[in-house]
Amino acid sequence: MGIMIGSGIFLMAGSIARQLHSIAMVIAVWTLGGLMSLAGALSISELGAAFPSAGGLYVYLEEAYGSAVGFLYGWSAIVLIYSNSVAAMAAAIGFYAAPLLGLGAGWQKGLQVLCIVFFTAVNSLGVSTGKRVQNTLTALKIGGLAAMMVVLYVKGSAAHFGRNFFGPAHAGFSLTAIGVALVAVLWAYDGWHIVSFTAGEIRNPARTLPRALLLGVVLTTIIYLLANVAYYAVLSPGAIRGTDRVAALAVQHALGAKGGLLISILIIVSILGAINGVMMGAPRVNLAMARDGLFFRPFARVSRKSHAPVLATVAQGAFAMLFTTLGSFRELFTSYVFTSWIFYGLCVAAVILLRYRRPALERPYRCPLYPITPAFFLLAACGVVVTNFVVNFRQALLGVGLILLGLPLYFLFRYMERNRRPA
Numbered sequence: 001m002g003i004m005i006g007s008g009i010f011l012m013a014g015s016i017a018r019q020l021h022s023i024a025m026v027i028a029v030w031t032l033g034g035l036m037s038l039a040g041a042l043s044i045s046e047l048g049a050a051f052p053s054a055g056g057l058y059v060y061l062e063e064a065y066g067s068a069v070g071f072l073y074g075w076s077a078i079v080l081i082y083s084n085s086v087a088a089m090a091a092a093i094g095f096y097a098a099p100l101l102g103l104g105a106g107w108q109k110g111l112q113v114l115c116i117v118f119f120t121a122v123n124s125l126g127v128s129t130g131k132r133v134q135n136t137l138t139a140l141k142i143g144g145l146a147a148m149m150v151v152l153y154v155k156g157s158a159a160h161f162g163r164n165f166f167g168p169a170h171a172g173f174s175l176t177a178i179g180v181a182l183v184a185v186l187w188a189y190d191g192w193h194i195v196s197f198t199a200g201e202i203r204n205p206a207r208t209l210p211r212a213l214l215l216g217v218v219l220t221t222i223i224y225l226l227a228n229v230a231y232y233a234v235l236s237p238g239a240i241r242g243t244d245r246v247a248a249l250a251v252q253h254a255l256g257a258k259g260g261l262l263i264s265i266l267i268i269v270s271i272l273g274a275i276n277g278v279m280m281g282a283p284r285v286n287l288a289m290a291r292d293g294l295f296f297r298p299f300a301r302v303s304r305k306s307h308a309p310v311l312a313t314v315a316q317g318a319f320a321m322l323f324t325t326l327g328s329f330r331e332l333f334t335s336y337v338f339t340s341w342i343f344y345g346l347c348v349a350a351v352i353l354l355r356y357r358r359p360a361l362e363r364p365y366r367c368p369l370y371p372i373t374p375a376f377f378l379l380a381a382c383g384v385v386v387t388n389f390v391v392n393f394r395q396a397l398l399g400v401g402l403i404l405l406g407l408p409l410y411f412l413f414r415y416m417e418r419n420r421r422p423a
Contacts, residue, residue, distance in 0.1 A: 002138030004220045006274025007092035008188020010267045013246035019181040023165045033185035034221030039377035041217045043348040045210035048196045049365035052205035055288025056196035064350030073343045074289040075406030081340045082282035087323035089271045096264045112324045119279045120317030126306030130280040137273030144266035149230045155254035156233025179387030197281035206364035283312035293417035339399045345381030348374045
């Protein structure tokens with residue numbers, strides 16, 4: 001939950017409202033995003049329980065498709081997926097912190113970089129330190145969200161919400177608009193899988209990992225639905241469509257200027273927790289690759305004191321800082337969702353593939369409602385990828401090109417590993 005609840009629930013409501021002109025459709029899309037994430041979490045739980053080692057999706061893809069596909073995911077993780085994710089969240093912090101602190105564009109970028117440096121340092125101290133920071137920030141953000149929703153429900157109007165529920169009689173919708181809105185929703189839900197990266201450091205992962213994924217996604221979905229209802233109980237659909245600061249506008253409308261200040265602080269705390277969670281999990285991908293001889297060997301080292309993959313963590317932070325200086329928030333999150341959902345689809349397909357290829361594999365946890373659950377997720381993942389090609393063809397094509405750019409590096413690392421002299 002601490003990883004999933006970041007900037008999306010505060011920043012995406014305006015983008016979604018511009019695509020969908022009724023509250024009913026908005027709630028439906030948020031519900032669909034929650035069901036998709038839940039289907040993915042239930043499916044990946046089977047793989048996490050069967051292969052409880054550091055690396056998460058990289059390990060599952062390698063087991064199902066071979067080292068080349070695993071490497072492409074790991075390559076994409078460090079140079080695209082999680083670098084984009086952390087950079088986008090850092091950009092969101094700048095978006096909210098700049099007005100509070102009176103920062104210009106240059107100082108705003110500096111603040112974003114400073115946040116990444118801080119959480120790189122925190123997670124270089126080990127999983128225990130990262131966990132304590134994560135749990136503290138998660139408690140603060142969920143407590144703050146609960147307080148925000150109570151205020152909005154008390155100040156809001158059920159009659160106002162009901163009048164706008166179905167939207168204007170002439171308002172229609174298109175599949176493309178639903179797809180674009182869904183991309184924004186999925187950004188808010190993303191991160192449900194990252195806990196699997198630390199499976200090698202979790203006690204009893206076969207039991208703990210499925211529970212964490214299931215409860216985390218279900219509770220986050222409930223929070224997101226309640227938050228959206230609260231926004232529309234206070235603000236008109238037109239007001240929501242006109243801003244990217246919906247949460248701040250809603251609280252300011254309910255409590256005045258001081259309320260806007262409080263919600264901005266809550267949003268910053270929430271995003272900090274999400275950044276910490278990603279920086280805790282993502283470097284384990286490169287750690288696993290290096291141990292398999294598919295990345296630079298020094299990345300396989302962990303600190304004797306903290307047991308953290310320090311070099312991998314620093315490298316992940318460095319790439320995130322690079323992306324922070326290059327792209328806007330909207331460009332970063334769109335690129336992240338498209339790239340990551342290609343691999344999510346492949347990973348869930350691996351559940352079906354391994355059931356056929358390795359029926360004797362010990363599976364301490366089995367995906368419920370199999371094969372309906374993974375099939376639903378795969379259908380949805382295909383929709384997300386196709387929508388991105390339709391709406392952002394050049395950006396999607398660039399993303400695929402950057403993924404495939406990893407193939408020459410894969411063969412280079414294979415060659416280096418074959419010719420490496422034993423120590």
